[in-house]
Amino acid sequence: MTKVYWLSLLFFLMMGELVTGQSKLNFGRSVRQQPNELPRSKAGKNILERKAYQAIPGQLQKDEEGNYLFSGGWEMIEGYKLAGKGMSLWDTGTNSSEWYNAVVPGTVLTTLVEQSVYPDPYYGLNNLLIPDTLCRMDWWYRISFETPQEMEETNCRLLLNGINYKAEVWLNGYRLGTMNGAFKRGLFSVGSLLNRQGINTLAVHIFPPDNPGIPFEETKEWFGGNGGALCLDGPTFISSEGWDWIPGIRDRNIGIWQDVKLMRGGDVWMEDPQVITDLPLPDTTYADIKIKTRLVNTTEEVKTVSVNGKIDHITFSQKVVLKPSEQKEICFTPKQFEQLCIHNPALWWPNGYGAQPLYTLTMTVTQDDQVQQKKKSVLAFGSFPMS
DSSP states (O other): HHHHHHHHHHHHHHHHHHHHHHHHHHHSSOOOOOOOGSOOOOOOOOOOOOOOOOOOOOOEEEEETTTTTEEOOOOEEEEEHHHHOOOOSSSSSSSGGGGGOOOOOOHHHHHHTTTTSOOTSSSSSSSGGEEEEEESEEEEEHHHHHOOOOOOTOOOOEEEOEEESSEEEETTEEEEEEHHHTTEEEEOOTTTOOOOEEEEEEEEEEEEESSSOOOOOOOOOOOOOOOOGGGGSSSSSSGGGBBBTTTTOTTEEEEEEEEEEEEEOSEEEOOOEEEEEEEETTTOSSEEEEEEEEEEESSSOOEHHHHEEETTTTTEEEEEETTTOOOEEEEEEETTTTEEEEEEEEEEEEEEOOOOOOOEEEEEEETTEEEEEEEEEEEEEEEOOOO
């Protein structure tokens, strides 16, 4: 027993040394390379001319769920310019020439390359021509839009599917809240803040990571160590600091990198449905489907709604009563709804093994026979050959 104990302790200490060494190797640089250490290009100097600002009205595109995607009309500016020149964030009619026409979804660098401020970093040594200060400063995005008529009588929410790294979200001068981390969504109630008759302005203040790190520029002698300081901030695109397979991305991928939507709904909100499929291999003659979702009563009154689902020709529904401000998880299972046991389902196969058929699930919330909210998703029944 003693021998086993000492062997275990020895193994633990050896692993600790390896982990410590790996941590040091992947932490990145503490000082920048000297200019004479940097690679040099034999190509001629890029001469760029920034695109002129264009006044583009905010564009909202309706999707199949009845929500509206902010698809065009975004603008972006450096935080220091906005503060230093005393410009008003909400005055979209003056000093607009200082703003860039922004690409959303996209990063700060996506916009700056599209606007011909900097060259495309994927060509030659162009990445060296882009300053590493982009990831060490704050930026503002904004878009002005009119409220769609269909939104005037509904409970609206603003959805940001992804920013990087931190953000404050503002609408018409009101601070909606904050977001932190590259892989979190932001959902804000905006029904009472929307201007139903005039123009709305949505603004997103993007903050950089606290630990952007120092990238290593590959030389003939060495491709460089791995970055890692970005890991100190939490979930983000850690390799954008620079890794053995990629140079440092100058803005560290900060910006609004996922889409932004104005979502419609009623007094009761349905959150993301979870679909669980069970194909009892090797038997492929049937498959069970289980669907879970959460309902949220946003009012101080008792509400009764119907939650309805449809998968191709299969339908199912249940009535739900919610107390004031209640949140309730509901399920649809084959025990409750025998039609959720699918007979002879079309199987999804990996590429080269067969077809990839998909089923479409449509979930709705209805109140007084009126559809208040709709969500769509796809599902498949997989068969994965093992060899």
